[in-house]
Amino acid sequence: MIWLPVLGLLVGVAVGYVANVHIPVMYSSYLSIAILAAIDTVMGGVRASLERSFDSTVFLSGFFFNTLVAALLAYIGNQLGVDLYLAAVVAFGVRLFQNIAVIRRHVFAKSSRRKRPAPPVA
Amino acid sequence: MKRNRLIWSLTGVAAVLGFLLTVQLTSAAPAPDSGSLSSYIDLKTEVEEQAQEHVQLLQQIAKAESQVQAYKNAKGHQAAMMEALQQDAATVAKEAGLTSVTGPGITIAISFDPSLPYNASTAGLFDQDADQELGLIVNDLFANGAQAISINGQRLVTTSSIRLVAGLGGTSDLQVNTVPIESPYVITAVGDIQRMQAILTLNDVVTELALMQERCTITPHTGAEGVTVAGYQGPLPGNFAKEVHNG
Incomplete structure (x- = not known):
């Protein structure tokens, strides 16, 4: 079952190639911010699953909502002439690294528990 | 059950993420280095x-x-x-601009009118900067739908000039294409009537000229006949080029 997300990613990439969708260059920055938000949400979901607090509704709504809001923020910033997208980049970037750090610790803790020999039975 | 939800949610999100990444990578090719650009x-x-x-x-x-x-x-x-x-x-x-142009357009007639209210600070100013006033009007017209413009029959082309030339007797002559013209000044413009009228209204041209005791009458000429702007008749650049006839 664990290979399903990888398969999903490959399917998404394949669909992207086959669909051959080209967005105008002027909108590509919005998509970049949206992708950053999406990656952040995915990492948040993985972390939540490791901490056994995963909620699919929160995860899915967060994914779409964050993606859209990040792109919207970049668009509004562009219209106002203020680099508002930097706010999204910083917020998502910081959270992304925090989540990755927590995931790393969880993985290390899990692997060290497996390696540790079982206590002797009296 | 909860694990299944996690797996399927991640799968769906990974698929969407993969799609977005592919679209982004295939759409936005890396731009060549074009110097130091301060921001996005x-x-x-x-x-x-x-x-x-x-x-x-x-x-x-x-x-x-x-x-x-x-x-x-x-x-x-x-x-x-x-x-x-x-x-x-x-x-x-x-x-x-060497040929005449006929079509829908407007005429703007500007002439001194002593019956207009006298304002001591602005009356008579038009004679001192008629070139600038006419220049502003024709620039506005060209920027707002005019295809061809003439002032008192002098067609405005890329090399045209509107100058106020001071004479020895202290009087000033207005020259268009180095040809002296006299009041009343009639600007004839072929082009988009609505846009040209709109910019003149927006800039309050009639009121501004009235302050200088100059009556400005804007007349639209719709229909195919409309107005005719004569072609440029003056000297052309490249006087040194000569036509060669062989045989």
């Missing part, structure tokens, strides 16, 4: 300008290609070649 906005502006320039260049290429094709088709046929060249000459003459 600079880059965006530059991209838009380049896109506009690209469209203009494509149009120029298409025009040049059609011209080359016309020459190729006329190859070996002197009459056809001559016709193609004459067509080119006619097009260039039209673009240079």
Whole structure:
């Protein structure tokens, strides 16, 4: 079952190639911010699953909502002439690294528990 | 059950993420290094300008290609070649403003009117900066739909001038294309009537001229006959070029 997300990613990439969708260059920055938000949400979901607090509704709504809001923020910033997208980049970037750090610790803790020999039975 | 939800949610999100990444990577090719751009906005502006320039260049290429094709088709046929060249000459003459233009347009008549209210600070100022006033009006017209403009019959082309020339007797003469013109000044413009009238209204031209005791009358001429702007009759640049007749 664990290979399903990888398969999903490959399917998404394949669909992207086959669909051959080209967005105008002027909108590509919005998509970049949206992708950053999406990656952040995915990492948040993985972390939540490791901490056994995963909620699919929160995860899915967060994914779409964050993606859209990040792109919207970049668009509004562009219209106002203020680099508002930097706010999204910083917020998502910081959270992304925090989540990755927590995931790393969880993985290390899990692997060290497996390696540790079982206590002797009296 | 919860694990299944996690797996399927991650799968769906991974698919969407993969799609977004692919679209982004295939759409936005890395831009070449074009110097130090301070921010994303600079880059965006530059991209838009380049896109506009690209469209203009494509149009120029298409025009040049059609011209080359016309020459190729006329190859070996002197009459056809001559016709193609004459067509080119006619097009260039039209673009240079050497031919008269007729169509819907407006006329703006400006003349001194002592019956207008006298304002001590502004009355008579028009005579001192008539060139600037007329220049502003024609620039506004050109920027807002005018295709051809003349002032008192003098066609405005790319080399035209509107000058106020002081004479020895202390009087000033207004010259358009170095030809002296006198009041009443009549600006004739062929083009988009609504846009031209709109910019004149927006800039409050009639009121501003009235402050200087100059009556400004704007008359629209709709229909195919409309108004006629005469072609440029003055000297052309390139006086040193001589036509050569061989045989």
